[in-house]
Amino acid sequence: MQLAGLDAASLKTVRVSVVDQLYATLRGAIIDNDLSPGARISETEIAQHYGVSRQPVREAFIKLANEGLLEIRPQRGTFVAKISRPAVMDARFVREAVEADIVKLLAQAPEPALIADLRDQLVRQRQIIGGSARDFMEADEAFHHTLAAGAGKENAWRVIVEMKAQMDRVRFLSSMHFSVARLVDQHTQLVDAIAAGDAVGAEQAIRFHLRGILQDLPIIEQEHPEYFR
Amino acid sequence: MQLAGLDAASLKTVRVSVVDQLYATLRGAIIDNDLSPGARISETEIAQHYGVSRQPVREAFIKLANEGLLEIRPQRGTFVAKISRPAVMDARFVREAVEADIVKLLAQAPEPALIADLRDQLVRQRQIIGGSARDFMEADEAFHHTLAAGAGKENAWRVIVEMKAQMDRVRFLSSMHFSVARLVDQHTQLVDAIAAGDAVGAEQAIRFHLRGILQDLPIIEQEHPEYFR
DNA sequence: TCTTGCATACTACCATACAAGTCAAGAGAG
DNA sequence: CTCTCTTGACTTGTATGGTAGTATGCAAGA
Structure with missing residues (x-):
């Protein structure tokens, strides 16, 4: 599935996965402070917002957590990492x-x-x-x-x-x-x-x-x- | 909540996620050359071997790919990254x-x-x-x-x-x-x-x-x- | 006032099912 | 024999359902 509003370049032969699109979008939003440190974001919420399932959202979250931009707290929630x-x-x-x-x-x-x-x-x-x-x-x-x-x-x-x-x-x-x-x-x-x-x-x-x-x-x-x- | 005086190591009840276990195991196997560069490993194969579903395997794969230890080629297969x-x-x-x-x-x-x-x-x-x-x-x-x-x-x-x-x-x-x-x-x-x-x-x-x-x-x-x- | 127990509504984690791309073997035509 | 096309068995990507852990509000009791 394609994300709305993000696919200007994807008409080319290059297929970019939903995970990568979400990753890039969220990463930019975090760095630009559109998503502020400490803010809570849930898999479900993001998935519904972009019209995709939870799984690719989850995988994008994992990538961002590895970079220290998100903090995933099991069974508690996912938060934009506060600045340390x-x-x-x-x-x-x-x-x-x-x-x-x-x-x-x-x-x-x-x-x-x-x-x-x-x-x-x-x-x-x-x-x-x-x-x-x-x-x-x-x-x-x-x-x-x-x-x-x-x-x-x-x-x-x-x-x-x-x-x-x-x-x-x-x-x-x-x-x-x-x-x-x-x-x-x-x-x-x-x-x-x-x-x-x-x-x-x-x-x-x-x-x-x-x-x-x-x-x-x-x-x-x-x-x-x-x-x- | 953690009880005072009981650290993580002293409790057998500590749950470490399947993803993390797989990640650590596979990472060690790759570094030790038990999984040789160029070798093909599939999500299904690893999942069956460890008796878990494909999903946690897939997420461990993503982590390892981010570190440059695996190469995921969409719809083709996943391979232990050759040494560059x-x-x-x-x-x-x-x-x-x-x-x-x-x-x-x-x-x-x-x-x-x-x-x-x-x-x-x-x-x-x-x-x-x-x-x-x-x-x-x-x-x-x-x-x-x-x-x-x-x-x-x-x-x-x-x-x-x-x-x-x-x-x-x-x-x-x-x-x-x-x-x-x-x-x-x-x-x-x-x-x-x-x-x-x-x-x-x-x-x-x-x-x-x-x-x-x-x-x-x-x-x-x-x-x-x-x-x- | 403060604690305790519990129902409830979340959450991420994992399993399973389906979709879509890749590739090679093999049938068939030339 | 050689080439082309088809088919089907793979692969990873995505969707969805079920489970267990966690926070929270409220009522009952100290």
């Missing part, structure tokens, strides 16, 4: 470690084609300044993905995506706080260091950049204590 | 990056209690020399877990466990090759560096250690090409 400060900080820790090694690799052997691609993205990022937070977060994801792909670490990117989900939930809540211009400046410094073959500088740049993303976490926690564990 | 050299190398890359940052943290503020614990484990590891590969791999896992826990990164450890699974599959195949004594020596050098507060030395030690683990990968691939993608 240690979990978010550890996610950042892992992401920082991995991306630091990635940019070190890139800086040790800078490829002109990659640098050009990155600089091109920087231009577009500057055009977003003043625009929507969501547009920037998409561009930001593309930028970091380019770094990983450029280092030939597509598989490692999968790990980063998982860590990013935890961080982005917080980040979305702080969309009123963060300065896009400042983040683009940090991206620029990073690319400059890579282009110059400055591994140490690149590592410092990415670590500083990633640590800054969550600097508003204490503020968020104070503003929305009900979203935290 | 890029995937294994990326898993090592991620693990190395994370553990490097962990030991740097530890070395920057070495705690005597933790050092004592680690040295205690080193003694037991030396007693295993000449023993079974499986015993050492258990002790090795405990050692690395202690490092992560000592740095207060329990959540990060979950990522390491996932990366380890990919590496351990290869490692098990090379159990005839690797020298336990050499690995324990590397562990010892690492602990010495941490105890001395030598962050640079600790980082070098863990990176060297983790890179050595997979040094036999080309040999394994030559001996068992059918296990590789």
Whole structure:
């Protein structure tokens, strides 16, 4: 069965399972805070809402629970996982470690084609300044993905995506706080260091950049204590 | 509700879901190469073997597929994932990056209690020399877990466990090759560096250690090409 | 006022049935 | 013999029913 409203691209020969559609939809809703931390969602409710049976909903729930985005409490209910400060900080820790090694690799052997691609993205990022937070977060994801792909670490990117989900939930809540211009400046410094073959500088740049993303976490926690564990 | 003084292990009444049991069993079988890469396993077959229905088997399959240990091909069949050299190398890359940052943290503020614990484990590891590969791999896992826990990164450890699974599959195949004594020596050098507060030395030690683990990968691939993608 | 027992209405877990896609063996035509 | 098509025995995907565990409200009793 097909989900209504989600199937623009599915007219192609690609059949995407109901589970995957539900997974993507719910994941986005959680990260965007359409489903708030602590909110209760039941298999039955979601199944009826999308006109599918409970089983694919359940399987999508399991996937999301594995990512730490849902908490399934047997015989009690399923809830959007509350934000855990240690979990978010550890996610950042892992992401920082991995991306630091990635940019070190890139800086040790800078490829002109990659640098050009990155600089091109920087231009577009500057055009977003003043625009929507969501547009920037998409561009930001593309930028970091380019770094990983450029280092030939597509598989490692999968790990980063998982860590990013935890961080982005917080980040979305702080969309009123963060300065896009400042983040683009940090991206620029990073690319400059890579282009110059400055591994140490690149590592410092990415670590500083990633640590800054969550600097508003204490503020968020104070503003929305009900979203935290 | 849990009664005071009665922990989970002391109660036979603790119900662990069928899914989790299947997941743990199958995961162990895959890593230990009891289920070889490329082998076909069907939901029905496993369900009948364990006397359960297809549904929990299916859900355990999904979990294992998310970890990259199974490959589910819709309407075709489910197979034990063949070992992908890029995937294994990326898993090592991620693990190395994370553990490097962990030991740097530890070395920057070495705690005597933790050092004592680690040295205690080193003694037991030396007693295993000449023993079974499986015993050492258990002790090795405990050692690395202690490092992560000592740095207060329990959540990060979950990522390491996932990366380890990919590496351990290869490692098990090379159990005839690797020298336990050499690995324990590397562990010892690492602990010495941490105890001395030598962050640079600790980082070098863990990176060297983790890179050595997979040094036999080309040999394994030559001996068992059918296990590789 | 506070506790206790129980009916009730949920929940997720598991079993079973059906649907739909894949693939290979084999019949039949050329 | 070679090619094409059909058939049917697989596979996973989805739907639905039944079961046991859990929270909750309320009435009876201390």
